[in-house]
Amino acid sequence: xxxxxxxxxxxxxxxxxxMTWVGTGVLWTVSGGVPHSLGIMGEAAAAEAKGLTFLxxxxxxxxxxxxxxxxxxxxxxxxxxxVNAQPQKPAFMIHTGDISHLSLESQFDDADRIIxxxxxxVHYVPGEHDFLDADRKLYLQRYGRGTKGAGWYSxxxxxxxxxxxxxxxxxxxxxxxxxxxxxLEWLEDDLKGRSASTPIVLFAHIPLWxxxxxxxxxxxxxxxxxxxxxxxxxxxxxxxxxxxxxxKVEGNVTFHTARSTxxxxxxxxxxxxxxxxxxxxxxxxxxxGIANVTFKQNEQRLAIIDSPLKS
Amino acid sequence: xxxxxxxxxxxxxxxVAAGLGAATATMLAAVVLPGWAQNAPQPAAGAxxxxxxxxxxxxxxxxxxxxVTWTNRDDIPHGIASDNNAFAKSKALDTDDSYSFxxxxxxxxxxxxxxxxxxxxxxxxxxxx
Numbered sequence: 001x002x003x004x005x006x007x008x009x010x011x012x013x014x015x016x017x018x019m020t021w022v023g024t025g026v027l028w029t030v031s032g033g034v035p036h037s038l039g040i041m042g043e044a045a046a047a048e049a050k051g052l053t054f055l056x057x058x059x060x061x062x063x064x065x066x067x068x069x070x071x072x073x074x075x076x077x078x079x080x081x082x083v084n085a086q087p088q089k090p091a092f093m094i095h096t097g098d099i100s101h102l103s104l105e106s107q108f109d110d111a112d113r114i115i116x117x118x119x120x121x122v123h124y125v126p127g128e129h130d131f132l133d134a135d136r137k138l139y140l141q142r143y144g145r146g147t148k149g150a151g152w153y154s155x156x157x158x159x160x161x162x163x164x165x166x167x168x169x170x171x172x173x174x175x176x177x178x179x180x181x182x183x184l185e186w187l188e189d190d191l192k193g194r195s196a197s198t199p200i201v202l203f204a205h206i207p208l209w210x211x212x213x214x215x216x217x218x219x220x221x222x223x224x225x226x227x228x229x230x231x232x233x234x235x236x237x238x239x240x241x242x243x244x245x246x247x248k249v250e251g252n253v254t255f256h257t258a259r260s261t262x263x264x265x266x267x268x269x270x271x272x273x274x275x276x277x278x279x280x281x282x283x284x285x286x287x288x289g290i291a292n293v294t295f296k297q298n299e300q301r302l303a304i305i306d307s308p309l310k311s
Numbered sequence: 312x313x314x315x316x317x318x319x320x321x322x323x324x325x326x327v328a329a330g331l332g333a334a335t336a337t338m339l340a341a342v343v344l345p346g347w348a349q350n351a352p353q354p355a356a357g358a359x360x361x362x363x364x365x366x367x368x369x370x371x372x373x374x375x376x377x378x379v380t381w382t383n384r385d386d387i388p389h390g391i392a393s394d395n396n397a398f399a400k401s402k403a404l405d406t407d408d409s410y411s412f413x414x415x416x417x418x419x420x421x422x423x424x425x426x427x428x429x430x431x432x433x434x435x436x437x438x439x440x
Contacts, residue, residue, distance in 0.1 A: 066386040066406070102388055102405060128426050132388060132403035173394045173423030174431050215364070216429035273363035274427075276386045 052158035055083055055093040055120070056203075056291040058240030059260030061129065062111040063101035068276030069284060072101070072262035076114050078309050079261040079290050083118045090292065091157060093120045096240035096258060097127025097168065097205030103138055112142075126151055127205040127241060128168040136169065152183050154190050160295055161194060163187065165204040167219045177206030177219035177241075184221060188228050199234040199295060201302070207239040209248060209255045212268035217242055226253065236302050238293070242274075245289075245306045256304055259289035285310035356380065359432065361389050361404075361424075366432035373414060375439045380411040392425040400425065 057079055064072040083093070095115070100107035108130075115122060124143040131139060131150075140151055147153040150169040155162050165187070167177035179187075191200070202208065208225065210218030219225075229235045235253040243260035244267065263276040264287035271277060279287060289308040296303070355377035360367045362384045373379060383389050383404040391401040391410055397420050401410035414420065414436040424430035 068386065102403060129388070132390070132426070171425060171428040173392070173421060173428055175428045214429070216427055273365070273385070275364060 051297050052160060052295040053088060053090045054157075054293050055086075055090045056096060056238055056258045056293060057083075057093060057115075057261055058096040058205075058258040058291075059098040059127065059243055059262055060095070060111055060115075061098055061101040061260065061262035062114075063104060063107040064262050064276070066263075066276060068263040068278045069288075073110055073114065075285070075288050075309060076111065076261045077117075078285070079288070080114055080118050082290055082307065082309065083120070086292070090120060093118060093122045094162075094164070094203050094238065095122055095124045096203055096238060097125050098129040098240065098260075098262075099124065099127070099139075101129055101262075103130055103132035105138055108138060108142055123155070123162065123164055123203075124151075125164045125166055125204055126168055128171075131168055148186055149180075149182055152186065158295065160199045160201055161191075162201045162203070163190065165202060165208075165225070167204050167206045167208070167222075172220075175220050176210075176213060176216045177204075177208075177222075179204075179219060179221050179225055184224050187225055191228050191232075194232075196231045197233055199236070199302070200229060200232050201236045201238065201293075202229070203238040205239065206241045207246075207255070207257055208237050209250075211242060211246065211257075212274075215268065215274040217268065217274070229253065234300055234302075236293075238291075242268075244287075245291075247304075254301060254304075256291075258291045259287065259306060259308070261288050261290070261309075264288070357434075358382065360384055361430075364389075364424075364427055364430055366424075366430060369431075370433045370435065372435040372437060375415055375417050375436050376413065377436070378411050378413040379434060380409050382409045383407065388426060389430070390425040391422055394421040394423065398422075 060076045061072045062076060069075060099111045126136070126139045126143070136150065144151045150166045152166050153164050165179060165183065167179050170180060171178055202225070204219070206219050207217055208219050208222040212218070233252055237253060237255045239255070239257045240260065242257050243263065243265035244257065245259055246257045248255045264279060264284070265274050266277050286308045289306055292305045292307065294303045355374055357371050357373045357377050357379040359371060359379060359381045361381060364385065366381070371379065381391055381401070381404070383406060386406055388403045388405050390403050393400070398412050398414070403426065404410055414434060417436045417438045420434040420436065422432055422434065
């Protein structure tokens, strides 16, 4: 997407454009409350964002070494190099989960070693791959300080209220992602008393909108969470998990998923399973990426730029 | 039948290892197998394969006392959990890892993958005798 994509409603063409991207990351711009996907990171940086710019990376799967990408640590390193190459230093980074592949201490160590090279504050939420050890200890000890429950929290930056949610714990047979009653109650309380003009960014691993239930790509109780956000003028929901860019705008809410830095997954229903998708070697880096998000004063929607490791 | 399958695989690989062609091995296995199956002690075993985010077979019926083994054939870890904690949860199973549990009490055991809960399966345990 380019900087011209800043109208208040996305055209079908633009949405389709978003959906066909495969790559490195998403550049988000929050302007007047609503985040915009700016498209490819280079373009986003050129858009001279005033306000707040932050980055999203997702699904690093450190430790993954199967044919779909024998070196997931290497492509994470490339993604961080791309972060460092940005002409405009972002305020911070969010990581929307699946940092590790198997929740091993060594995998979290490796991830931290690479991600810290960006020299940015990183706000994490866990993916299901980060909660594979007993009691979810390793993730929570490392990233969960000051968080509630299974690791949820909120913070403010430049007038934007950020909420990190956890929808990958205590999952029920036959279900999808789940937030649970305790977290929903906390969310309702967290939002209470905030002005409706406060731009809100919700981020969580599994999409908070139902993309493809047959593959579990959705969150069972997301509608309840979103009901607390109806009165806000600008709501942006940033997710990972599906390893591809997808965007939907519904009223005041923009939903967006980021690429993985590790391996692509098929479009919904376009493969035998949602597992890693092996693509020709020269295609892989076009399907991995990062995202850049920019908020601008007096604009409703955040600008989101997804940029592949290689275009 | 998982038992027959695993026996015939064993026979076949032994013969192939001995230098026989695959076609001959298959034929011999077909001849040899009935005798083997009768003579071999019949350990109660059931096998479930995890392929493409699916449990195969999705429903498995066994006699009480049977040890059921799940094996992950995907590039992604999976985990086995009972819907109502009726049996112990597995550790996360990486590619080619297995988890076994011996079902001693008759009943219907629903389970799911706790990493990808849309994946579900059932074990039906029938009384012995």
